[in-house]
Amino acid sequence: MIELQGITKSFSSLQVLKGIDLTIDKGEVVSIVGPSGAGKTTLLQIMGTLDKPDTGRILLNGTEINRLKERELAAFRNREIGFVFQFHQLLPEFTALENVTIPALIQGVSSGEARRRAVEMLEFMGLSERASHKPAELSGGEKQRVAVARALINHPSVVLADEPSGSLDTHNKEELHRLFFELRDKLGQTFVIVTHDEGLASQTDRTIHMLDGRIL
Template sequence: MIEAKNIIKRYGNLEVLKGVDVTIGDGMIVSIVGPSGAGKTTLLQIIGTLDKPDSGTVTYDGVDVLRLKDKRLAQFRNKNIGFVFQFHQLLPEFTMLENVAIPALIGGCKQSQAFKRAAELLDYMGLSDRLEHKPAELSGGERQRVAVARALVNKPAVILADEPSGSLDTANKQELHKLFFTLRDEMKQTFVIVTHDESLAGNSDRILHMRDGMIVEPDSVI
């Protein structure tokens, strides 16, 4: 379980988050929705330990991650949190197999084990014939599936996704959303997703509505 309590974040005189409280249970898809500038991405980055709040706490199964030293925090992030971004952020000089394996290698996994896990995930994504391809040789939908495989390689507690289907056409968007729900059902994977996509949000287990740095209404449970 992930708990963020009384999260306050300022940039200069601008208060971006104004005491946000969020609890996320295991095996859920939670969508964070709201207008641009509401603080959605900032909250996601703080939950993902990529940024720190000015005050408040973030705990994973009782571990106060904001109190961890930088090296320990990086290790925790690598092991427990997977990230999917709008523009996939794959490294262009590496193959798909290498891109997916990188977080496992950073975490100290043996190369043979990291590549085996990466190949299994790419096969699960329907990309077993793309192992040696580089990002430029794949479609946008394929690249985003590779990004999901990379996020899963260390078997994280949660995947955080920031507008993951925002750059995809309708068909690839639907395939990506279907993949998220399949992963929830088959792997009991937890997702926290910042999205403007009404279809994805509407099918989520919970919807958190944000405006002006606050959750503005009780979250919706589907």
């Protein structure tokens, strides 16, 4: 489903990625681990089209995404890729429901359909009663579940998560990890997760170890 071929990336004189070849299959939960500076987040950003490689090819469901023009790329990203970040990145002025609808509205879905999808996703996350609450009124775990709902609303091919449980306490961390596998089992969702959490990495279908810009 996702194929990376010969990916390199440098920032000035520092080469961060040194020829990455990687394939992710549909329905896999894959973790990427390694020390700080190994290139994990850069690889995730390139996989998610938030950055471009210097060389190499990225294919997602047969589309060579690094050949797309900016407008095509933005539409492809919105349709095919969901993102979950360490600090949720919810918009503070909007309710949980409104935050979840945003990617669907960007895609051009009607407001009614976007709201229907968002209600469905929040119900799946066990957050129906929190839909009208703004982020400041939610716990850390609830914010991350809203962020996961937002990532899933357009039914993307893959969800890319960068240290998604890094800011959570032990209970909420375990709840979030269980949610990822529940989503894989019930929806066939694919996840690629950058993490320092050894417990999460040990549960994933496959663990990719990185060091100094290479896959070990």
